[in-house]
Amino acid sequence: MSKRAKLPPSFAALVQAYFAEYLIQQRALSAQTIAAYRDGFVLFLAFAEARLGKSPATMALADITPDLIMAFLGHLEHQRHNCVRSRNARLAALRSFLKFAAHRDVASLQVIERALGVPVRRFERPLFSYLSREEMLAVIGIPDDSWLSQRDHVLFLLMYNTGARVSEIVGVKLGDVVLDDNAACVHLHGKGRKQRSVPLWRSTVKAVRAWLRLNPQFQPTAPLLPNRDGNVMTRSNVTKRLMLAARTAARQYPRLTKQHVSPHTIRHTTAMHLLQAGVDISVIALWLGHESPVTTHHYVEADLTMKERALAKLHEPDVTIQRYRAPDSLLDFLKTL
Numbered sequence: 317m318s319k320r321a322k323l324p325p326s327f328a329a330l331v332q333a334y335f336a337e338y339l340i341q342q343r344a345l346s347a348q349t350i351a352a353y354r355d356g357f358v359l360f361l362a363f364a365e366a367r368l369g370k371s372p373a374t375m376a377l378a379d380i381t382p383d384l385i386m387a388f389l390g391h392l393e394h395q396r397h398n399c400v401r402s403r404n405a406r407l408a409a410l411r412s413f414l415k416f417a418a419h420r421d422v423a424s425l426q427v428i429e430r431a432l433g434v435p436v437r438r439f440e441r442p443l444f445s446y447l448s449r450e451e452m453l454a455v456i457g458i459p460d461d462s463w464l465s466q467r468d469h470v471l472f473l474l475m476y477n478t479g480a481r482v483s484e485i486v487g488v489k490l491g492d493v494v495l496d497d498n499a500a501c502v503h504l505h506g507k508g509r510k511q512r513s514v515p516l517w518r519s520t521v522k523a524v525r526a527w528l529r530l531n532p533q534f535q536p537t538a539p540l541l542p543n544r545d546g547n548v549m550t551r552s553n554v555t556k557r558l559m560l561a562a563r564t565a566a567r568q569y570p571r572l573t574k575q576h577v578s579p580h581t582i583r584h585t586t587a588m589h590l591l592q593a594g595v596d597i598s599v600i601a602l603w604l605g606h607e608s609p610v611t612t613h614h615y616v617e618a619d620l621t622m623k624e625r626a627l628a629k630l631h632e633p634d635v636t637i638q639r640y641r642a643p644d645s646l647l648d649f650l651k652t653l
Contacts, residue, residue, distance in 0.1 A: 324421045327375045331357065334416050346507065348483065356409040359396075363388045377417060377424040385410060385434045404436045445575055446585040452476055454565035455558070455577065463530070464544075468557050470527045471541050471549075475579065478514040479586030479604050480504050482579035486549045490528075491536035495521050506605040514603060554579055 325333070339345050339353065361372040367387065368379060385407070392398040392406060411432060418428045447455065456476065459469035475485050484504045492503040493516075500516040516524075528534065539548045558577060566572035575581075583604065590600050 324423050327377055327379075328373050330377070330417050330420055331372075331413070333420065334413050338416050348507070352405070353409045353412070356406040357413075359392070359406065360388055360410060363391055377421060378427050380410075380414070380427070380431050382430055382434050385431060389434075389437075400437050407434065407436055444584045445581060446588045447572075447575075447577070447581065449589060451565065451569045451572060452582070452585050452589075454568050455561045455572075455582075457561060457564065466527055466530055467541055468561060470523050471554070472558065472561060472582070473520050473523050474502070474541075475582045476586055477517050477520045478502060478504065479583045479590075480514070481506065481583065481605075482551050482554050483507075484605075485579075486539070486541065486551070486554060488540045489536065490534050490538055490540050493524060493540060495525060497521075504605065510605060512602065512605050551579070558582070 335350065335354065339350050345353075361375075364375060364379065364384060365371060367384065368375070370379065389403050389407060392403050393400075398406075414428050414431050418425055421428075456472045457469060459465040471485070474480070474488070475482075478485070480488075484506055487505055488502060492505075494501050494503075495516075500518075500521045501513045502516060503511060503513050505511055524540075527540075534540070538546070541549060543549050543553060555578060558579060562572050562575075562577035587600055587604055590603065591597070595603075
């Protein structure tokens with residue numbers, strides 16, 4: 317009597333195994349990364365249900381066609397107004413799942429290969445914006461006696477000092493800050509569970525000490541910069557407070573009225589000011605927690621001042637360079653391309 321053929325796993329079982337076994341246990345990804353993949357799947361499954369009329373539990377791998385994926389990506393761009401990067405990130409999550417499913421359901425390899433054929437979209441990397449030192453100091457501002465003003469002053473000063481991501485800065489606990497005069501630093505918990513320590517300026521140490529005197533009840537495990545309820549600040553909370561500070565600073569520096577100042581703008585500002593101060597690019601990469609110095613090289617590309625200084629070191633030639641003129645036949649050929 318022949319053994320009964322083993323049935324392939326269902327789509328629902330594959331999704332559960334992908335998150336519970338592959339992402340969490342095998343790859344041990346951070347909670348933030350898993351949450352980003354989860355959010356992408358929730359969006360995709362909701363879109364597939366509306367388009368196919370099937371609940372997520374009844375879907376099959378065969379339903380994930382290139383047409384469905386392309387329609388979903390179009391929905392992200394046109395209905396949800398996602399940028400190309402966000403669109404590609406959602407596609408990356410789907411591709412990761414499909415590659416995992418290919419090892420668990422060999423019978424569906426043809427379907428999976430077709431779905432994996434959907435390409436990522438190329439895009440031009442825009443030049444990022446950053447603030448001048450004077451603008452940054454105006455955003456940091458001089459705090460008044462209110463609790464919120466004191467907190468925001470320390471928040472923006474710490475962001476500028478460290479160049480931290482907003483998720484890193486709101487995650488700083490009192491126990492992560494070392495205020496010793498000879499070794500003042502803050503321990504940041506970055507992407508992918510990576511940790512790094514960033515030295516603190518004397519002005520930052522002074523501001524943090526004043527903040528802690530104002531809040532003697534803080535425990536080592538408490539957030540250093542909480543919201544009014546004592547809980548961790550949210551990304552949107554930081555963004556709103558920064559917008560208000562930029563609006564106030566714009567009275568002194570009107571250029572800020574035309575510039576979108578986000579938490580990542582402060583990160584770019586820190587990197588650019590370090591670069592302009594002559595700090596080595598590899599040190600800046602460590603400072604910012606970049607996985608590769610290649611990412612940090614974008615700051616070199618964006619710094620027009622450095623390019624102008626480099627150009628000034630070159631002497632302009634005294635002779636006039638004659639432009640090469642191609643024969644008519646060559647020009648005719650090129651015009652037909």
